[in-house]
Every structure is written in C-alpha cells, then in structure tokens.
Amino acid sequence: MHHPSHISQKFLVELFAIAFLACLLLVWYTTIVKKDYFLFTDPETVPAPTDFLAPILGFSENTDQE
C-alpha cells in the first residue's frame, strides 16, 4: 500500500540534514574564518552567563557576583 507520509518523512529528514550541516558551516565560517566574536580581556566587561531558565526550574540565581 502506498503511504504518502513515508515520502514526506524522507524529504524532511534530508532537509533536516542539510539545515544541520549548513548551520555547522555557518558556525565554522563566523568563528574560525571570520573570528567574529567578542574577546573579553577586561574582567569588568565580561557579562554573567544567561540563565532565564533559573526561574522556570525554580532555582535561585547564583551566578551573579553582586
């Protein structure tokens, strides 16, 4: 029996694989080739790691040095 969702699933998996590789390629280009990232050498300018997840999970924020 012909099952149309099989074709679309295969197509989706291929699309996913292409997007995945494209994403890695883009990351490679920005970091290794272009070196397009902020290099913190002054402790005053280093931002605290983001943790918007803390309130969702019910944890208290502990990364803030203040």
Added chain:
Amino acid sequence: MDPLSCGWDTARFLIFSGNVFAPLIYYSHLGPLLVSALIGIVVLINDPRALVNRALFVLTAAFSVWVYFDLVLWASEKSEYIMFFWSAMLPIELLIYAICWYLIVLLARQGKGPASREWLIAGATFVPVFLFAHTSLNLLGYDLTDCDREAIEGPLWQYVYLVELLFIAWIVGIATKGYRQISEPRVRNQLLLISSGIVAFLFAFSAGNILISYFLEVDWSYEQYKLFGMPILVAFITYSAIRFKTFNLKVITSQALVVAVSVLVFSLLFLRTIENVRIIAVLTVGFVAILGYILIKNVKKEIEQRELIEKQEKELEVVNKQQENLLHFISHEVKGYLTESQAGFASIVEGDFGAVPDKVMEMSKSALASVRRGVRTVMEILDSSNLKKGTVSYKKQTFDLKETVLRMVEHLKRGAEEKHLALNVSIGDGNYTMEGDEEKIRQHVVRNLVDNAIKYTPHGTVKISLTHSPSTNLGAQKSIRFSVQDSGVGITDEDKIKLFTEGGHGKDSIKTNVHSTGYGLFIAKQIVEAHGGTIRAESDGAGRGSRFIVEFPNK
C-alpha cells in the same frame, strides 16, 4: 591581554596537550567515546537495514563527535577553535536527544516511526538553533580574563537545556504508553530496559548541565561526570542485546562488548592515583560484574542445551542401530521366502512339473519376474546394510573387465530392445585385466549402471564404453575407464548431491522407475571405492541425458 602570556600548550590532534588539567578528563572522555563508537559500529554491521540499528548508530556517532568536541575545549589553546567547537556542540547535543526520542518511538511502537506531526514538532525545536547558532545568542564571547580560556554561554544554551528536559519528558511519556499497550512480555521488557538506559543517559547529561549552571558555580570540571551516562546506556543495550536480541546481535558480539569494557577497566591502571579514579573504577567494575553475570548465565544455559543434544544424539544412535538390525532381520527373512517362491515358479516355467495349462504358465512367468525383482530389492537393502556395517567380504581375483562388461550387456540387451533403444558398445584396444571381486563389480556396478541407463531412457541411445584413461585421478598409473552414457531423463544439480547417498532418489526418478530402492548407486560407490576406484556422474540437467564414469586402477 595577550594570550601568549598565559603560557598555554599547543594541542596535538586538537585534544592532546598539557592544558588538560587531569588525566581523568581523558578517561571520562575517551572511555565513553570508544565504547559508544564500538557499539554503534557493531550494531550497524550486524544489521544495517534495521531502523533501530541505524538510529543507534547515529546516536553513538553523534555522542562520539560531541565527546571529541568537548575534549577539544579542554585541550585547545586557540580561541577560534574553542568558539567553533563549543558553538557546534549546541546542535549536536540537541540531536542526541532527538535521536534518543526517535529510538524510543521505534521500540515503543514496534518499528513504526513518529507521525508527521511529531516529526514537525521535533524538527521545530531545532529551528532557533539552526538560525542563531552562529550568533552571539549561542556564545556571548570568549573570556580570556585571568587566562580563563572559556566561552560565555548565551540564551540559546538555556533554550536547549529546556528543550532537552522536554525531550526527556516526551520519551518517558512515549515509553510509558508503549509499555502499557504492548502485551508481549518480551517486547515490554525490552522497551523497559532500553528506555530506562536512555533516560538514565539523558538524565545524567542534563543533570550535568543544570548542576553546573545552578549549583556548582559554572565549574566545568564537573562536566566529565555527565558522560558516564553513556556506559550505563551501553550496559543496558548489551543486556538487551543478549537477553532479547534487540539489535539482532550474535552472542559473539555481546562477548566482544564485554571484552571492550574490560579493556577500559584495564586502562585505569595507567592513570595516576586520584581519589575520583577509584570511584569510577568501582563503578566500572560493578558494571563489568553485571555483564559477566549475564554472560555466564547465558553460557551455562548453552552448555545445558549442548549436553541435552549430546544425550539425545546417543539415544538416537541406539534407536538407529536397533532399527537397522530389525530391518536386516526382516530383509533376511523375506529374502528366504522370496527365494523359495522364486525356485517354485522357476520350476513351473522350466517344465519340472511337465506341461501346464497356458494360463498357469503365463501367471508363473509374470510371478517369477516379480519375485526376481523382489529378491533384487531385498538384496540391495541387505547389501547396503552390510556395507554400512562393514561386514562385506570381497573375493580377490584377477579378471578381465572387458568380458564382464560384454557378458552383462548381452544379458541386458533384451530390455533395451523392448524399449527400442540403441545399445552401443565401444571397447578400446588394450588389456582390461584388473584385480577384485568380479561378481560384485558385475552385479552392483556394471549391471546397475547399464540397467539404470536403460530404465531412465525413454527413447534414444545408451552408449557403453571401456577405455584406458590417462587420467591423473588415480595417480600416475593408467586406469580403466568404464562409462555409460544415455540420452535419458538426466540429473538436476539438486539431485546430483544425493545421487550416491543411501536411499537417495532423484526428485522425479520415482516417476520413471517406480521400483527404485535408492540403494543401487550407494552400493556401486561403496564397491568401486573398495577397489580403489572412483565413480562420478555428469549431466547437463533434466531431460538432457547423463553419463556415469567409473575408473579402476589397471592391474
């Protein structure tokens, strides 16, 4: 700040450098990496077409890549490498969860993949990652202050941690539903085992992330512990492979896995004494002990089964022997009755009782033919039984095979004429004297082959030839070659295999010769071989005739 002033080592192969602060990092990374790569490859090789096997292979491959990337972060001194590998770990980490989800869907729905809507939801979780992985939403930047050599994670990581938790919840949901719906206990237990392994593995992974972010003040040295979820998963997978044959692995493969794990334990000896290593060693030894127990249990079961088979084999041998003796006894008795009847009917036909009415004569002739056929059949069975038992004695005498063949052809000529077959005899020049039991060769070899050729050839010719063969089959010595070729029913490749075996009928031979016992060629072969000769059959297939070639050493 100049990175050179920090005095970082240059990493070889991106992962070997003095920047890695403890050898424990290598153990915690390379161990799970090797184990997972090994199991992935073994599972894929065993059955590359099965979806579960493919999914497990992709899972172990993604995990191995992730672990390698993570090791780069510990060893590399270059900011661009750390930024790339750290950023790239984000989609790979999410992929690991997605494949685990897919694997559980396959197991819980017994081979049926996710529905299109589920595919879309799972795929959609990747969209923000694909779109923003290369931006500062992934990594805010690279921290070199105080020679820190680490990236600062952006909100995209928080998003991925959250999605990971949702994936775990989804997996638990699917596994629970599947467990309730599946009625077969074997499949249920298999699902329970693999999903427990996967949840333990993912939970260790996510717990590592969350603990580091919220309890351990972003101390990445704790990160290595989260990798030990993989050996746990491997343990569950190995058990499932042995117990339920989940990935169609052969027993030998399971044993290979145990060896691999043992090698990992052995590698601990090469680490420096650190308290943490002892803990890991204890855990790993426990893991190996469980595997060993499972394996020993299976081997014990196997030995028990083998012993049972051996016992049954012995019993079967005794029964076989009894049956053979019985058959021998019956054949012997029947032969006696038949020989008596044969003598009686022969006396009537030969006129020992004077003139008898035509009807009686006719009936006697027909009965004599039947009784003779019966005697021959019984004799064949008896001879075959004696040959097998090794209770046959051969009379050693020098005789001329040419005369034997000609005598037998003369005797069987009538049968060929009745079927309007051309019987061609060609005898090459030279001496055909040989040593052996003339009577047995005449009756069981020459007669059998010529008689068979006549029986199995509905029309056409039967060619009998006797030549000297320069064949090397029987060494440098020249041999006598006796061959019988016919244009009859032929032999299929399938029939050739059982042609010379005891009771080995051709598939359709019974249609042409209803009286065939299937012992004739078996006996012929035994007798030819007892005389140091060979016998073989050639045929181009059904309906294309056949050729039997016998070679005896010349005297």
